[in-house]
Amino acid sequence: MELARRLSKLPPYLFVEINRKIAELRAQGKDVVNFGVGDPDLPTPSRIIERICQAARDPANHRYPETYGLPELRAAIAEWYERRFGVELDPAKEVLPLIGSKEGIGHMALCFIDPGDVALIPDPGYPPYSLGTIVAGGQPYSMPLREENDFLPDFEVIPDDVADKAKLMWLNYPNNPTGAIADLDFFDKAVHFAQQHGLAICHDAPYTEVAFDGYRPPSFMQVPGARRIGVEFHSLSKTCHMTGWRMGMVVGNRDMVNVLFRVKSNLDSGVPQAIQYGAVEGLRGSQEHIAEHNAIFQRRRDRLVRVLNEIGLKARIPKATFYVWAEVPEGYTSIGFAKTLLDELGIAVTPGTGYGKGGEGYIRFSLTISDGRLEEGVNRLSSWRRRT
Ligand SMILES: Cc1ncc(COP(=O)(O)O)c(C=O)c1O
Secondary structure: OOOOHHHHHOOOOHHHHHHHHHHHHHHOOOOOEEOOOOOOOOOOOHHHHHHHHHHHOOHHHHOOOOOOOOHHHHHHHHHHHHHHHOOOOOOOOOEEEEOOHHHHHHHHHHHHOOOOOEEEEEEOOOOHHHHHHHHOOOEEEEEEOOHHHOOOOOHHHOOHHHHHHOOEEEEEOOOOOOOOOOOHHHHHHHHHHHHHHOOEEEEEOOOOOOEOOOOOOOOHHHOOOHHHHEEEEEEHHHHOOOHHHOOEEEEEOHHHHHHHHHHHHHHOOOOOHHHHHHHHHHHHOOOHHHHHHHHHHHHHHHHHHHHHHHOOOOEOOOOEOOEEEEEOOOOOOHHHHHHHHHHHHOEEOEEHHHHOHHHOOEEEEEOOOOHHHHHHHHHHHHOOOOOO
């Protein structure tokens, strides 16, 4: 059997490795507090589940869905964008449901990247931006996200020849893994940079609804010109705590939406219809769950950040996302320190380098564990002292 050469370029998916190590420790009887994966512990709101169950009982929803989704869902997505961001979208041409946004992100690379093509990727960044590029035969070009720039890429340092050659730029705010945010001025700069170099922009925005202290993250689509060169990915995974149901969407430039539809319609059959009806309920119904979830994450955030700073791990207080990005103590690498926490305290975190070289020197904590487990983790952390 001879496998495709591109597979040799793919590292193992980060969380698969971490989960394997955690399972190994648990099999040895160790109690591990897992601050690793960003998967909300709080359930999907019950009215969404009820709508899914009701739709699941209807045989009309037992058949293949259409890739472009139910008209009702596309309309609900457009209405939500209008209500939340004041952005008007044509539900027929500028909206496409996805089987979770990760699916669309991966497939988008196939729409733009031929072997040898370049995509500009934030570093650190959500791994599928670079892995999708590699699967398509392309080359990721790292845009470092540095703390001194508030974890925003500096477009000025990208060489002109690289920017001219690149076909696609990935951006993601509120940001995983750094918890950083971007304002409309930044998005405006990104649009100008893209226009100057003939690039398309994919803005990945699954965390716009996970925000604290009264902050309301904007949408990239609010910027004039964004629709001419870009799209935005959103997801109900974090907005409605629906990670397990797989429900995402892409909106914006109609040619980009259409080309993704063309690839997808040849490779998948869309989101199961019962879940689409659940999504309509999530988008059109009461949005109260968002404030309730955010109050819980905000309390957890404050509890964790206080203890991290007390034991000497510098961490900013994120205004959005449920991630805390903390500096490792001097003398440690991010992998080395993640291993120390696992071995000495039974605490699993994600090493920053799992998101690219630019993540060196950091670890990521996710706040998506129960209050009880968070308290246990925080107590263990507060006892941590460096062994000399
Ligand atoms: C930045 C970012 N984009 C996309 C996703 C994928 O979300 P979905 O569950 O919609 O596939 C995640 C999930 O953690 C993420 O952090």
